[in-house]
Amino acid sequence: MTTPGAATAAGAARDLDPESLGRPDFTGYARPRGEGEQSLDLIVEGVHCGGCVQRIERALARRDEVTHARLNLTTRRLALAWRGPPESAEHLARTVEDLGYPVAPYEPARLSAAEGRAETQLLRALAVAGFAAGNVMLLSVAVWAGHFQDMGPATRGLLHWFSALIALPAIAYAGRPFFRSALQALKSGHTNMDVPISLAVLLAAGMSLFETMAGGRHVYFDSAVTLLFFLLIGRYLDRRARGKARAAAERLLALDTRPVTVLSEDGARVLLPAEQVGPGMTVLAAAGERIAVDGRVRAGRSELDTSLITGETLPAPTQPDDPVFAGTLNLTAPLTLEVTAVGEDTLLAEIVRLMELAEQRRARYVELADRVARLYAPLVHGLALATFLGWTFLLGAPWQTALLTAVAVLIITCPCALGLAVPAVQVIASGRLLGRGTLLKSATALERLAVVDTVVFDKTGTLTEGRPELSREGLDREALGLAASLAGASRHPLARALARAAPEVPVADGVREHPGLGLSLTTPEGELRLGSRVWSGLPEDEAAEGPELWLTGPGRAPQRFTFADPPRADAAAVIAALQARGFAIELLSGDRRRAVARLAEALGVAKWRAACSPADKVARLEALAGQGRRVLMVGDGLNDAPALAAASVSLSPSSAVDISQTAADAVFQGRRLGPVLELVTLARRAQRLVKQNLWLAFGYNAVTIPLAVAGLVTPLVAAIAMSSSSLVVIGNALRLARSGRPGDLR
Amino acid sequence: MSGILYLIPIALLLGLIGLAAFLWALKSGQYDDLDGAAQRILFDDEDEPK
Known part of the structure; x- marks a missing residue:
């Protein structure tokens, strides 16, 4: 990914100020795309509307070298292309950042493209099934009307042949998601909902073709195609809801690609991706940078925010020979570290493993829809088989009639409404939550x-909000102002909280930071100090509660600032x-x-x-x-x-x-x-609605199955029953979007 | 009645053209960013579009 030459050049050219160190090296992510052009994909945060899109695209388009700049508002991905050296990546990324939008490099290869393709395939299948369903239904309506008027068998036969011509290729194409899944289930020796679906569709199509050739009155091409169409809608909704959540999760993952500054033998500084760093290397961690490796401090004194690992709110002082762990945040001063463990061996990775172990335990949870399907699938098969055998042996019907009735049972029991019952509610619920800032993953x-x-x-x-706030009780305003003028110069969280408490105070010139201790400022009267108890020359006090800072100076009583992390x-x-x-x-x-x-x-x-x-x-x-x-x-x-x-x-x-x-x-x-x-x-x-929907679907089956077994379900009845039950279920799910605001605390 | 012999194929052909148009639009990425497309129509034209 990062070409070492380019990375070295960029790393050496840039001054090692903390700002640029925390940033990823964009040059390494630029890819040549032919004819002297480079391309780069970025993830842009904080984009909410078309206005943002326009500002960013305009700003980039105004630069002469840019040939292509397009920001996708749905995925927040910015595709950039320009003529010139890969190093321009840095300027272009800066252009976007200067507008106030943080950016991160994004590697398409890191993310699974397969998932996105599956969604497009479903949409294509849905389009084909929709086309076929509409056209076959059009012909079917003519045939049904013909039953009541006097349509001749020749005309009916012609219309049936046209239906077959449309339906069969459409089923072959649009049914593939179901056939594939059913085959997989059968291969592994169990059955899922796709087995009766595939069986119903294939049997209905095959039986209808046979009837068409024999010049029969009833064919089920429309049922087979409509069934596929409705089920594909459910599948597509389901996939989309998951896809949206996944896109957001991928955005988070992509933001994690931060390179590490490695100090090579000859003293040069090279930016390397974290996975290329090995034990024994020397790396630099700037103030404000999150440490990416486990290691031991070689040089430097600083304070580390270990809240990621321990949950501890107070920064921990660190000095040469202290161990540091990946994931901790270096606060006050640069550190030189010797790497002891990277990647899979770090404490961070250990925690990840612990997490994955726990996650496997949870993966045993079976979705409600699947649990229903496990019970339901054998029942459907049994019913259809019993119908076939009953008609053949008990009633002595010819096998064609018996099979046609059995197919009608399969079609009518097919979980059209069942397939929509859960995804329809989930899509509406997650859409509603997304609109209010909660993302269901x-x-x-x-x-x-x-x-x-x-x-x-x-x-x-x-x-709590996870950042300390100054407790203002009994504070002297003059002392606060003085302390804030020093604190403004530091990145330490306590100093920042102090500076936040008095934003109008300008930062004093000449403040020096003493890592792990505090700040000092030399004034004509003497030295002002802001920092820990020790730094201010005060005795240790074991009973001291919570984080604190002390301000001391010539002719001043020591002033104490305490901090709390408010809920x-x-x-x-x-x-x-x-x-x-x-x-x-x-x-x-x-x-x-x-x-x-x-x-x-x-x-x-x-x-x-x-x-x-x-x-x-x-x-x-x-x-x-x-x-x-x-x-x-x-x-x-x-x-x-x-x-x-x-x-x-x-x-x-x-x-x-x-x-x-x-x-x-x-x-x-x-x-x-x-x-x-x-x-x-x-x-x-939502769960209540899902259950209602499942009961609605069952209720519909309770009415229609006896009719189907009795052989009373003609293609017309099947079409009406299937569409109406699906509409009822979707209508019920929509109630979730309409009803009041559940989150109100009133 | 012989009219349907060519009317149905014509109707199907028209439908297929619509389907092909949709599949083409899908393939050419017009459905990748539905939120963005809704907003882009409001942008003013710039002198030098890129």
């Missing part, structure tokens, strides 16, 4: 959410509403006991555990599952990822780390916790 998430009785929350970043604005209300609806609430945090206790009390959560490791969390969730609880886990950190996978269903805020979002069944956006409540409420309603 797993197709079975709604079903699993509907039966949840326990909600387990993580603390940092989930119940999300509506956290207490959401938890109260969940408890009112009978959910058991628990809090599992990797943070220190005191911080967890205080938050639990503030939010009214009685059950909580502090200082949980990722394994502890999984163990607790398994204990709950052992008690027969169905648990919804809401978490954001890397340390939550295994727990998210272990819970029966899981949810992540969009501010969560990628891996947690990958592990979670749903991702919600925004600074409020309200989506959690909305999601469980909507899931319950």
